[in-house]
Amino acid sequence: MKKIVAITTGGTIAMKLDLKTGGLVPAVSGEDLLAAVPALKNIAEVEVIEQSNVPSGHITPQMMFDLSKKIDELAKSNDVDGFVVTHGTDTLEETAYMLDLTLHTDKPVCVTGAMRGASDTSWDGPGNILAAVKTAACDDAVGQGVLVVLNDVIHAAGEVTKTHSVNTDTFQSPWWGPVGHVYFDKVVFRRKSICRQKIQPERLVPDVYLIKSVAGLDDFLFKCLIDKKVGGIVVEAFGCGNVPLGVRDGIFEACKAGIPVVLTTRVHAGRVAQVYSYKGSAGEMYPHGIILAGELTGQKARLKLMLALGLTKDTEKLRRLFA
Ligand code: ASP
Numbered sequence: 001m002k003k004i005v006a007i008t009t010g011g012t013i014a015m016k017l018d019l020k021t022g023g024l025v026p027a028v029s030g031e032d033l034l035a036a037v038p039a040l041k042n043i044a045e046v047e048v049i050e051q052s053n054v055p056s057g058h059i060t061p062q063m064m065f066d067l068s069k070k071i072d073e074l075a076k077s078n079d080v081d082g083f084v085v086t087h088g089t090d091t092l093e094e095t096a097y098m099l100d101l102t103l104h105t106d107k108p109v110c111v112t113g114a115m116r117g118a119s120d121t122s123w124d125g126p127g128n129i130l131a132a133v134k135t136a137a138c139d140d141a142v143g144q145g146v147l148v149v150l151n152d153v154i155h156a157a158g159e160v161t162k163t164h165s166v167n168t169d170t171f172q173s174p175w176w177g178p179v180g181h182v183y184f185d186k187v188v189f190r191r192k193s194i195c196r197q198k199i200q201p202e203r204l205v206p207d208v209y210l211i212k213s214v215a216g217l218d219d220f221l222f223k224c225l226i227d228k229k230v231g232g233i234v235v236e237a238f239g240c241g242n243v244p245l246g247v248r249d250g251i252f253e254a255c256k257a258g259i260p261v262v263l264t265t266r267v268h269a270g271r272v273a274q275v276y277s278y279k280g281s282a283g284e285m286y287p288h289g290i291i292l293a294g295e296l297t298g299q300k301a302r303l304k305l306m307l308a309l310g311l312t313k314d315t316e317k318l319r320r321l322f323a
Pocket of ligand 1: 010011012013054055056057087088089090091113114115116
């Protein structure tokens with residue numbers, strides 16, 4: 001029987017209704033969480049490590065980076081075959097992507113969570129844990145990178161995003177689809193995400209900020225960030241990489257000040273590209289030093305820039321890492 005280490009971090013999956021406040025709060029320990037899934041004993045030997053019990057909005061990039069180091073350390077043991085990380089769904093895709101970029105181990109790592117709390121009639125936690133452990137214990141998951149497993153669907157960390165605020169079928173990989181499915185008797189993979197990458201610096205650069213383009217946005221936020229001499233800026237542009245003129249001014253000022261600026265799109269799928277050459281388009285801004293982030297969402301590009309800046313500040317090298 002395979003051995004899976006389950007690392008619990010918190011999230012709705014470990015929350016219950018607090019009668020005093022009328023809302024969900026952290027309440028379920030790592031041990032209790034796994035004990036709620038008795039069927040696990042037929043799948044794998046599961047060791048539980050309670051890393052934290054916090055909402056995922058409290059998880060920082062540094063905590064994600066430290067979790068990656070911890071998993072790599074545990075993965076050195078020949079006794080351990082794979083990992084499941086339980087996590088709040090709000091930033092789950094960010095932790096999964098950070099792990100995917102930084103982990104050295106090839107052992108399966110499956111990140112899961114729940115949309116309904118443990119005091120809910122329709123708590124989806126136990127089913128998601130079972131599916132995640134089944135996937136982590138499956139031979140075909142080796143070398144697939146970090147996987148997000150919820151609702152019996154398996155997604156690649158780099159492609160998945162939360163698409164609905166409360167529905168249990170919230171995790172989707174827009175325009176790509178899942179990499180596999182979890183059935184009652186078997187885990188089936190139908191494709192492999194081939195665009196995975198490793199960025200493994202000693203430390204990350206945390207002060208990277210994300211600005212979303214909206215109609216008529218000016219350069220005020222850029223001025224603040226330039227003043228603060230931040231490590232980097234990610235801009236979510238419109239469409240395939242177009243921004244308002246005020247944002248263009250801000251981008252140019254930041255580039256002049258030596259702050260790397262990465263361009264992504266606020267659209268849910270597709271890449272930024274040099275389609276246009278008018279003022280404020282990716283094509284016009286590229287010669288001024290912007291870095292194009294391909295198909296990454298803003299939140300993932302931000303994490304990638306934090307890691308990439310741990311290796312280099314050189315624009316051409318950053319461009320290659322994001323190409
Ligand atoms: N707010 C929760 C969290 O991310 C949502 C969840 O876990 O589904 O911690």
